[in-house]
Amino acid sequence: MNPTTFQELNLPEPLLQGINGLGFTHLTDVQKTALPVTLAGKDVAGQGRTGTGKTATFLITTINQLLTREPKPGRKGTHPRALVIAPTRELVIQISSDAQKLAQFTNLKIHTVYGGVDYEKQLKGFADGVDILIGTPGRLIDYLKKKAYDLKLTEMLVIDEADRMFDLGFIKDLRFMLRRLPKFDERQSLMFSATLSHRVMELAYEHMNSPVKLRGEEGEITASGIAETMYHTAMDDKLPLLIHLLRESSVERGMIFINEKRTGERLARNLARYGFSVGILSGDVRQARRVRILEDFTKGKLQLLVATDVASRGLHIDGVTHVFNYDLPEDAENYVHRIGRTARAGATGTAISFSCERFCFGLPDIEAYVERRIPLSVITEDMLDIGKPTHPDAHAEGMGEGDRAENNHDKPGSARPRSNNRRRRGRSSGHGQDKK
Template sequence: MKLAAPESGASNICGKATDQRVQFPPMKQTLVIKPTLFTELNLPESLLKGIEELGFTEMTDVQQIALPITLAGKDVAGQGRTGTGKTATFLITAINRLLTTDPKPGRTNHHPRALIIAPTRELAVQISDDAAKLAKHTDLKLHTVYGGVDYEKQRLGFENGVDILIGTPGRLIDYLKKRVYSLTKADMLIIDEADRMFDLGFINDLRFMLHRLPKYDQRQSLMFSATLSHRVLEMAYEHMNEPEKLRAEEGDLTASGITESMYHTSMEDKFPLLVHLLREGDVKRGMIFINEKRTGERVARNLARYGFSVGILSGDVRQQKRTRILEDFTNGKLQLLVATDVASRGLHIDGVTHVFNYDLPEDAENYVHRIGRTARAGAKGTAISFSCERFCFGLPDIETYISRQVPICHIEHEMLQIGKPSTPEATAEGLKKEDQAEKHDQPKSGGRPGGRPGGNRNGRGGPSRGRR
């Protein structure tokens, strides 16, 4: 029996929550973790081969709990710490389901069997790359759509048929409205980073697509989120079939392999302190998070002048350039990546040894997502944060959210003596030499992560893209 969303007193799913909160019926929870190998899951040989080639043998905590349930065809609303293997969980489930069940009667090439919705272009690309590797030895056809790239080229990708469709809401809806594809024969729905969907104002887009899928009891639905907030649970009850609530790990929200520290510093001392820490630390691959694009441009340009190979990633950089910068960073051509929160979720880049919060995030949850770019899949990492007079007011919320204090480090005078830049005219990757070069990198389809022209649907929702 389907658990329906409450009809009265619930939070407004399109806006702010009311004071009165509905108590949802408790979902089932599984907290016992038992060591499990992928070979014990009775997966198809073609899928197991893809898993083995990725070097996966033992399952993560999230996978140990979720996969036996999702592979059995049950709906799941899952919560887990960043970097815990949620992407592989739902991809393995989707590929297994498509390989072991027959397509629905009447399905054609233009009826995807699985739909995966992601909030940002970077996350959609990341999911697509992982899916291609896992499905490498199968006959499944994958297609990914998102804004900021050639519209017609992506449309032509449907002509060869699609089994698994991955994309951001804006571009998915554009093609759906033009009847490029249909969702009426879908066997599976996956929503990744559900809480981020709400933050970016995608709730109307989600509802539009959900109402064009088969009924909740005629498909399997998986929803993964960093936090199972009231809004996320409300959607789970409305559009899923008795979803099971899973949280694999209790305790700290941050990964255990991260060494955290905090420096209280003035804004003018942040850059010399950063240069000192980069020089003295064993920073093989580092990410530097800032809150505003203009700050990132200045930091990236100055780091290049001091001899660091650095790229910048923000919402205003053209999609092709963003993809190339991420590839260069992943391949080791760039040592450092300066980024806004567009890179704080969903990106899995192996070997990130250090994360620097040059600006403390204004949203406490983003602290966890940012530092989660390091120490992924059981590795070790270092997270260093700067608390300056402008952004220090967010520190109490961060420490309340993670339920502990971040260790404080003392600044010595010599740590701020970094000398003159070695290459005064150097320019970071992603920036032109002209101060206003990024104005030419505005994507033609608009600034929204999903690529819909003119911002959010109905002229609503989501934070301003100008500062990001």
């Protein structure tokens, strides 16, 4: 019978203190399935829905193994005992934060490296010794080539978001790192992925020791606590509809996903002018500022976060009540990752998507991927009457001075949140592809 609480796992007391400090008591479905296997020292290739506790699974396993096993003979401080590789800076930061909290009552030293911040400062961090090294592939390779650390005595390997490594073109860097580790039967390896595709499993069988293939939850691919709905809307109606929904639901912490940076900048500006505290994450925002925006959003200083798919993975932020797909994603899989920012670890949340004339063509693929139809909601005229901007000079966090006034049509008084020539269509008649 699988355990249901962390107390049943016979974990070291310092680790249990860290788990209790985070408020964790009962295991999630993924943890019930995976932890008995990983704590037994077996290699695992695991698939789990986003927000189901897989990060805690591999961190608890890693910390437990380091506390209950002696280091390999000859180990020095520059020999990390555990290596955690993740594809994005945001994900590395989140993993590091969770690791620090779980290991706060131990003597384990955790070091985190990623691009976009002070290179020399991160390099100096190796001087104090490292037990758990967490990083992105590129920065890890940089320091490895500088001989800041050595992987020949590493006992634990974790690869998170393995499918994303392929998507972002990091697979060559990842293989470079794997070839510098001890042989697959001389270390424990854990790999987690949103999908266990053929290419992901090929990587697992090549670099892992007879990995146990696990899927924490069967059934629907999206988390069960998400209430989903879809609006068919003209592009010109999307901004007023979004503002109405934000007001109606009194959204305190919501994420809004768009497909293009330019759309996000325009949307963030207009939301700020309608009185919302909003931040934007785009590829050219400096890392220090990105971290500050995420901290402000996590602490509630920012009500909304506008982001492209760079933020649809790796952001483990508690309390996100609403996710809006302002643009339907062009990759069906990203729909799942986006809405997975809410209803995390057993909570509930709302996911609202807009299907406009530009991005509606991706809807059949999305519904085929999640294996069901997304429920429709009706748009009424009063939902589009939002009035004039209440804060015409406001701006969004994450935008430079040049961004704030780059287009005349975005200046106060000239934005048109509602089109006078809007086509009236059957807004609740159903999906267009129904007519076969």
